[in-house]
Amino acid sequence: MARKDSGSKVDRRKFLTGVAVAGAATAASTAANATTAATAPARLPSALPPTAQTIAAETNVPQAEMNRIGGVAGSDFMVDVIKTLDIKYLPSNCASSFRAIHESLINYGGNTKPEFLTVTHEESAIAMAHGYFKIAGKPLLSLCHGTVGLQHAAMAMYNAWCDRVPVIMMGGNDLDAANRPPGVPTYHSAQDINALVRDFTKWDDTPVSLQHFAQSVVRAYKISMTPPYGPVMISLDAGLQQEPVKHRNGEKLSIPKYTPTSPPQGEMGAVREAAKMLASAERPVIVVDRAARGENGVRLLVQLAEALQARVVDRGARMNFPKTHHLSAGPAAVNNADVVLGLEVGDFWAVMNSYIDNGDHGIGVNETKIKPGTKLITISSVELNTKANYQDFQRFQPVDISMAADAEATLPSLIEAVKAAIPNDRKAAIEKRGEAAKRARGEARARILQEAAIAWDATPISTARLVMETWAQIKDQDWSLVAQSGNVSGWPSRLWPMEKHYHWLGQSGGYGLGYGMPAAIGAALANRDIGGRFSVNIQGDGDLMYTSGAMWTAAKHKIPLLTVMHNNRGYHQELMHVQRLSSFRNRVASLGNDMGPIGTSIMNPDIDYAKLAESMGWWAKGPIKDPAQLGPAIKEAVAVVKSGQPALVDVWTQPR
Amino acid sequence: MIQRMFRVALAALAVSVVLGHGAALAASAEKGKAAFMKYGCWQCHGTQGQGSAITSQGKVLAPDPLPIEGFVAFVRSTNRGMPPYSEKILPNEDLADMHAYLASIPKTKDYKTIPLLNQ
Numbered sequence: 153m154a155r156k157d158s159g160s161k162v163d164r165r166k167f168l169t170g171v172a173v174a175g176a177a178t179a180a181s182t183a184a185n186a187t188t189a190a191t192a193p194a195r196l197p198s199a200l201p202p203t204a205q206t207i208a209a210e211t212n213v214p215q216a217e218m219n220r221i222g223g224v225a226g227s228d229f230m231v232d233v234i235k236t237l238d239i240k241y242l243p244s245n246c247a248s249s250f251r252a253i254h255e256s257l258i259n260y261g262g263n264t265k266p267e268f269l270t271v272t273h274e275e276s277a278i279a280m281a282h283g284y285f286k287i288a289g290k291p292l293l294s295l296c297h298g299t300v301g302l303q304h305a306a307m308a309m310y311n312a313w314c315d316r317v318p319v320i321m322m323g324g325n326d327l328d329a330a331n332r333p334p335g336v337p338t339y340h341s342a343q344d345i346n347a348l349v350r351d352f353t354k355w356d357d358t359p360v361s362l363q364h365f366a367q368s369v370v371r372a373y374k375i376s377m378t379p380p381y382g383p384v385m386i387s388l389d390a391g392l393q394q395e396p397v398k399h400r401n402g403e404k405l406s407i408p409k410y411t412p413t414s415p416p417q418g419e420m421g422a423v424r425e426a427a428k429m430l431a432s433a434e435r436p437v438i439v440v441d442r443a444a445r446g447e448n449g450v451r452l453l454v455q456l457a458e459a460l461q462a463r464v465v466d467r468g469a470r471m472n473f474p475k476t477h478h479l480s481a482g483p484a485a486v487n488n489a490d491v492v493l494g495l496e497v498g499d500f501w502a503v504m505n506s507y508i509d510n511g512d513h514g515i516g517v518n519e520t521k522i523k524p525g526t527k528l529i530t531i532s533s534v535e536l537n538t539k540a541n542y543q544d545f546q547r548f549q550p551v552d553i554s555m556a557a558d559a560e561a562t563l564p565s566l567i568e569a570v571k572a573a574i575p576n577d578r579k580a581a582i583e584k585r586g587e588a589a590k591r592a593r594g595e596a597r598a599r600i601l602q603e604a605a606i607a608w609d610a611t612p613i614s615t616a617r618l619v620m621e622t623w624a625q626i627k628d629q630d631w632s633l634v635a636q637s638g639n640v641s642g643w644p645s646r647l648w649p650m651e652k653h654y655h656w657l658g659q660s661g662g663y664g665l666g667y668g669m670p671a672a673i674g675a676a677l678a679n680r681d682i683g684g685r686f687s688v689n690i691q692g693d694g695d696l697m698y699t700s701g702a703m704w705t706a707a708k709h710k711i712p713l714l715t716v717m718h719n720n721r722g723y724h725q726e727l728m729h730v731q732r733l734s735s736f737r738n739r740v741a742s743l744g745n746d747m748g749p750i751g752t753s754i755m756n757p758d759i760d761y762a763k764l765a766e767s768m769g770w771w772a773k774g775p776i777k778d779p780a781q782l783g784p785a786i787k788e789a790v791a792v793v794k795s796g797q798p799a800l801v802d803v804w805t806q807p808r
Numbered sequence: 809m810i811q812r813m814f815r816v817a818l819a820a821l822a823v824s825v826v827l828g829h830g831a832a833l834a835a836s837a838e839k840g841k842a843a844f845m846k847y848g849c850w851q852c853h854g855t856q857g858q859g860s861a862i863t864s865q866g867k868v869l870a871p872d873p874l875p876i877e878g879f880v881a882f883v884r885s886t887n888r889g890m891p892p893y894s895e896k897i898l899p900n901e902d903l904a905d906m907h908a909y910l911a912s913i914p915k916t917k918d919y920k921t922i923p924l925l926n927q
Contacts, residue, residue, distance in 0.1 A: 508888050508889055510891065517888065598919075601919040601925050602916070602918075602919045603861075603866070603868075604919065604925055605916050605917050605918070605919040605922055605925060606856075606858040606859070606868060606916045607854060607855075607856040607858035607916075608916070608917060608922060610854070610855065610856050610858070612855065614854070614858065615860075617924075620924040620925065621924065623924075623927075624924055624927065627927065639862060641860040641861045641862050641863075642861055642862065646861070724851070727851055728851050728852055728863065731848040731851055731891075732891045733891075734848075734897075735848075735891035735892065735893055735897065736891045736892075738894050738896055738897060739897060740847075740897045741848055743846070747845065747850075748848070748851065749848075806854045806855060806858070807850065807851055807852075807854065807860075807863070808852075808854070808860040808862055808863045
């Protein structure tokens with residue numbers, strides 16, 4: 153579209169054709185010289201005579217206009233726009249469809265704000281941006297080939313969508329079918345690249361002018377960063393990037409000012425009604441999932457919980473509530489509640505109900521967990537942004553009060569309303585409730601520690617031992633558990649004193665494999681920049697094999713990260729599913745030569761993750777099979793990470 | 809619920825008739841360990857029956873497994889969370905060996921004696 157009214161004196165296509173012709177001429181000339189050399193009598197070697205092209209390049213006076221595009225590159229202006237948004241990094245896998253903006257970013261833009269990070273797969277690039285945001289609270293931009301690259305990126309974008317994380321993706325695309333290069337570039341073009349990810353992005357656009365681009369990018373950033381956060385997509389036309397800036401009707405291009413949008417608060421009538429319900433409850437429970445965006449959110453949740461002495465169930469999509477607090481409780485706390493308040497809970501139905509896989513006739517069984525008459529309140533911004541196709545909105549849970557609002561933004565008014573609603577004659581009972589919670593917590597802690605002691609010396613190594621050996625080596629650092637893609641029975645959240653928002657970042661959101669390592673690297677990058685905060689990743693083996701190339705990026709860009717493998721040598725969730733179905737169908741599961749049903753094990757041959765990591769520039773050790781060797785190995789790795797490098801310890805573990 | 813309890817009790821009775829004390833006494837912990845792996849029990853319960861908060865809902869099989877009759881009855885009928893294993897796919901003899909294996913696993917240390925759990 154941009155090409156139709158191109159004012160450039162040098163046509164881009166003719167220029168490219170000229171380059172191709174010149175290249176061919178050089179090759180032909182070289183080939184002709186080679187033929188001459190073969191037929192001529194042998195001579196002492198001497199320098200070949202320069203070609204006419206070389207002579208011209210070396211002797212002619214350069215023309216004043218060496219910029220062959222005939223003006224300021226459109227992609228230079230695009231970089232100007234991007235720079236107004238203060239985006240620090242651009243993780244990306246390079247591609248020809250965005251070569252122009254790539255060139256502008258590193259040459260015109262000086263490769264700062266954003267700095268290009270070389271990534272080996274688009275899925276890794278987006279997952280890095282995903283992990284980075286959870287620490288930095290700021291989104292990253294990524295560029296991809298609009299078709300093949302976007303298809304690679306789609307899984308990670310779905311994870312970001314489900315996890316309510318902003319990512320700004322731009323896909324290069326050559327819309328102009330009459331002028332775009334034939335062959336591969338045309339395979340890599342589409343009418344509407346954004347359609348691929350439209351179901352799981354908050355917004356997308358296809359700008360057709362540079363001014364349109366400026367508006368689109370600022371708008372995309374704004375939408376992405378308004379709760380509920382989410383990924384956005386911009387189609388980046390190749391012609392628009394490559395052709396010179398043109399001023400329509402003499403008007404100069406401008407860059408719109410970005411003003412953050414205030415997150416929506418709950419309507420005050422609903423807030424007061426909810427406060428009244430909570431204040432008069434005998435056994436109120438607060439359930440949180442993505443309620444806290446940072447330390448402020450954690451602080452507000454503590455205030456609300458303490459005002460009510462209500463137990464808090466943290467579903468763990470973020471670190472919302474300190475695990476060491478006496479009101480921190482397990483999921484069973486809702487079973488006896490009379491009022492439940494859900495704050496940004498991804499699956500509220502699953503809080504209130506249980507589902508048992510495979511009842512009679514192969515159909516699952518639903519059972520309610522709560523008592524009849526329990527009052528339910530929800531505050532969730534996701535209600536403002538629900539789409540139809542993908543089912544991330546989960547099952548429908550009827551409630552008594554529902555607020556389509558941002559929980560953290562609503563908490564200050566809710567806290568005040570709760571304090572005002574508590575009658576004087578309830579205060580003693582509320583205090584007593586807190587004392588009971590303290591006693592229950594002490595007893596629960598002892599039970600958890602005794603559970604952790606079971607199979608302490610087992611080989612393969614127990615997941616509780618894995619987690620505590622890791623803890624022993626990092627506890628004196630300002631630590632951050634940046635990812636846990638291997639399922640280790642929840643031991644970190646049960647055993648580690650998680651108190652800060654950055655102590656735990658939650659998981660992928662969409663549960664698509666390939667998240668752990670690149671997200672950990674992205675988060676570790678943000679932690680590095682904060683001032684050397686120590687990043688640790690508990691990494692599943694199956695998950696790593698989707699995006700193992702991300703390890704190279706960590707070494708390349710010197711991102712310190714401790715990775716401890718939870719290597720149970722299988723796709724363990726699926727392994728259990730096939731075993732389960734075999735038993736329900738009264739058949740013996742066929743194992744082949746492996747330990748799990750055929751198709752679910754990652755063994756024979758066993759993958760050597762230490763060698764894999766070493767090949768990409770990491771310090772690595774393992775596989776560790778003896779629990780007594782685990783602590784010393786992690787200690788060595790911690791020293792490497794503190795020196796600024798990534799390190800991996802491969803550990804053969806129990807399944808869960 | 810009552811119906812399920814009745815089924816479990818009935819299965820326990822049947823098992824005690826089938827296995828008898830002779831089968832239980834002849835059981836081999838070594839064979840039981842192999843069977844525990846072969847039939848996939850380790851997948852949810854861990855190789856030492858230690859269980860998991862996630863995959864066995866915190867249920868711990870060893871040390872101190874259920875008495876053999878209750879153990880067999882549960883495996884045959886289960887609580888729905890775990891798939892049932894019929895005698896066709898898991899013979900009584902192997903089940904008795906498994907029980908012997910679980911019974912042979914040493915007692916768990918008191919967590920207070922493990923330095924890493926007392927930090």
